Amino acid sequence: MTTVPSSSARQARVALGARLRELRKEAEFSGRELARLVGFHYSKVSRLETGAQSPTDRDIRAWCAACGADDQAPDIIATAHAVESAYVEFQRQTRAGMKRLMTSAVPLYERTRHFRIYEHNVIPGLFQTAEYASAMLSFWIDFLGAPNDLEQALHARMERQKVISRGGRRFAVLLEEQALRTWFGTAEVQAGQLDRMLTVMRLPSVSLGVIPMMSERTAVGSAGFWIFDDSLVCLETPTASIEVTRPQEIRQYARMFEILKSSAAYGPDARALITKALDEL
Numbered sequence: 001m002t003t004v005p006s007s008s009a010r011q012a013r014v015a016l017g018a019r020l021r022e023l024r025k026e027a028e029f030s031g032r033e034l035a036r037l038v039g040f041h042y043s044k045v046s047r048l049e050t051g052a053q054s055p056t057d058r059d060i061r062a063w064c065a066a067c068g069a070d071d072q073a074p075d076i077i078a079t080a081h082a083v084e085s086a087y088v089e090f091q092r093q094t095r096a097g098m099k100r101l102m103t104s105a106v107p108l109y110e111r112t113r114h115f116r117i118y119e120h121n122v123i124p125g126l127f128q129t130a131e132y133a134s135a136m137l138s139f140w141i142d143f144l145g146a147p148n149d150l151e152q153a154l155h156a157r158m159e160r161q162k163v164i165s166r167g168g169r170r171f172a173v174l175l176e177e178q179a180l181r182t183w184f185g186t187a188e189v190q191a192g193q194l195d196r197m198l199t200v201m202r203l204p205s206v207s208l209g210v211i212p213m214m215s216e217r218t219a220v221g222s223a224g225f226w227i228f229d230d231s232l233v234c235l236e237t238p239t240a241s242i243e244v245t246r247p248q249e250i251r252q253y254a255r256m257f258e259i260l261k262s263s264a265a266y267g268p269d270a271r272a273l274i275t276k277a278l279d280e281l
Contacts, residue, residue, distance in 0.1 A: 209264030
């Protein structure tokens with residue numbers, strides 16, 4: 001895990017400090033009074049509130065307890081963790097090759113029981129064919145300037161898919177119809193990938209919905225995201241993976257997922273959209 005780039009980290013720490021200051025003011029304490037209650041030097045209160053210093057988990061619990069806001073401690077602690085480790089920069093992770101990026105998520109996949117996946121322009125990695133995944137990985141290896149370990153990275157991605165066949169897990173997948181029509185590789189590769197999705201739909205652990213293009217809808221997802229149980233949300237940009245751990249934010253992503261589901265086609269209707277894209281190849 002890498003830290004947030006300095007400017008982003010500073011802004012996030014300032015926002016976190018402002019939240020701590022609001023708690024203190026709501027409790028009607030001066031900075032010196034709060035410092036005395038929690039056993040800080042009074043200057044530390046100022047450093048935390050201005051974002052000059054990051055609070056520890058113990059600092060946050062003590063602060064919230066003194067202000068009568070124990071219930072807010074878990075969310076503020078999650079925010080503080082996110083400030084320090086919200087971004088995982090791909091270029092740093094892939095210096096040792098793409099395989100490392102593929103294997104780093106294995107423990108997360110192994111412990112997750114409920115996957116909620118929304119993608120707007122790509123088939124999720126868990127359901128990609130080897131050919132489709134190879135075309136994608138080839139691009140990213142070149143784009144990120146990573147060592148060319150395509151064969152090893154591809155093997156790692158395929159191994160990661162074994163989590164689908166293990167019991168006790170549910171996979172709720174939402175795809176925009178555009179994801180079915182965005183090619184990676186040749187027409188034959190795309191056809192094989194769409195055929196794979198028709199097979200995936202039959203798995204009892206998988207619920208696959210497709211949001212049709214050119215249809216009335218209540219919401220638009222601005223980016224693809226994955227929700228792992230109720231503990232983590234991951235989004236990917238061209239240069240980094242963003243990890244969301246704040247309970248309040250995770251609930252917002254879960255809410256967005258439910259809203260998007262209301263516009264999706266399932267069962268025979270979803271199959272018809274996949275088959276139509278396949279026929280049009």
